[in-house]
Amino acid sequence: MMQAxxxxxxxxxSGSIPFSYIIPKLKGIDIRKVGSGNVGGTNVLRNLGGVIxxxxMVLDGLKAFIPMLIAMKYFGLPKDETIIIGFFAAIGHSYSIFLGFKGGKAVACTVGTLTGIKGYFLPLFLAIWTPIVLITKYVxxxxxxxxxxxxxxxxxxAGKEAGLWILAFFLFTVFRHRENIARLIKGEERKTDLIAAFKNKRDR
Incomplete structure (x- = not known):
């Protein structure tokens, strides 16, 4: 119990470190005051360009992946036990102690956790996510x-235990995207053109 x-x-x-706030702030932009106001990679991508x-997103994913890797490599913990780190990194990202318990929607932390379970889960996730977003433009x-x-x-x-953890991630993802889901149903969700985002001049 104490270990958990x-x-x-x-x-x-680790999840509370608000990279999606820090990186834009280094460019003089408070990401909470632009676009959707969400402190997450998608809002940064829309308003500061694809590169930034x-x-x-990568840094947000590493918030889950690196602590999991350290726990496995240096403390010998099995992967299934380290998933708790990734899950609470997602919670920290969404309810950061450094941002008044506000934050993003933790998809990057979810991907970081998946990568910690199996490295090839990262390209698998991207192989699913990328065409959906390119075709529909709905992140x-x-x-x-x-x-x-x-x-x-x-x-x-990866087995039942890991699967149940990712089910928890999925339910948390749905909860954090509940407003997006409502807008999708109404046809009012904001679209994101990934190709255009990577051409955004604010990257340079």
Missing amino acids: IFLAIIGYL GFTT SLGSIMSVAVMDVIVFFI
Whole structure:
């Protein structure tokens, strides 16, 4: 029990580091005051361009992946036990102690956790997410569907325990995207052109 609590605290504190706020702030932009106001990689990508947006997404993913890797490599913990770090990193990202318990929607932390379970889960996730977003231009739809599909894959490849954890991630993803889902149903969800984002002059 004490170990689980310790891992949860480590995950939460790591996840609370608000890279999606810090990186734009270095350019003099408060990401909370532009676009959707969400402190997440998608809002950064839309307003500061693909390179900066992608950078923040990678850093947000590493908030889950690096502590998991350290726990496995240096403390010998099995992967299934380290997933608790990734889950609470997602919670920390969404409810950061450094941002008044506000934050992003934690998809990058979910991907970081998937990568910690199996390295090749990263390209698998991207292989699902990328075409959905390119075709529909809905990042929220791509994120929800990709986590759902990855949950099934994790159940078959990594086992029941890991699958149940990713199911928890999926439910958390749906909860964090509840407003996006409502807008998708109404046909009012904001679209994101990934190709145009990577041409955004604010990258340079």
